[in-house]
Amino acid sequence: MSDHGAQAERTGLAWRRTALAATACTLLLLHSAARRGWGATVVPVVLAGATVVTLTAIGAVRERALHKAGIPKSLNPALAVTASALVVATAAALIAVR
Numbered sequence: 001m002s003d004h005g006a007q008a009e010r011t012g013l014a015w016r017r018t019a020l021a022a023t024a025c026t027l028l029l030l031h032s033a034a035r036r037g038w039g040a041t042v043v044p045v046v047l048a049g050a051t052v053v054t055l056t057a058i059g060a061v062r063e064r065a066l067h068k069a070g071i072p073k074s075l076n077p078a079l080a081v082t083a084s085a086l087v088v089a090t091a092a093a094l095i096a097v098r
Helices: 003-035 039-068 077-097
Strands: none
Touching (some): 003 039
């Protein structure tokens, strides 16, 4: 496997691990929201779920781009900003609900 192929594989695995960790956190939030009787506690769950979907999509796009191109392309800044904004919004919602 070439260096470039190994890099693409490592990048894809890193994105998958991040999405898996975010999924675990989302499930914990879902459990907490259910125990608290839903209400406003559903907002962080929805935001965390959107974060998981975004991370999964970005990871797939990034891995595909690395495998196709001879020269690695940088990640679209809009995708990085979207993922970051969702993480910050989830944290803010958790603080507000607490």
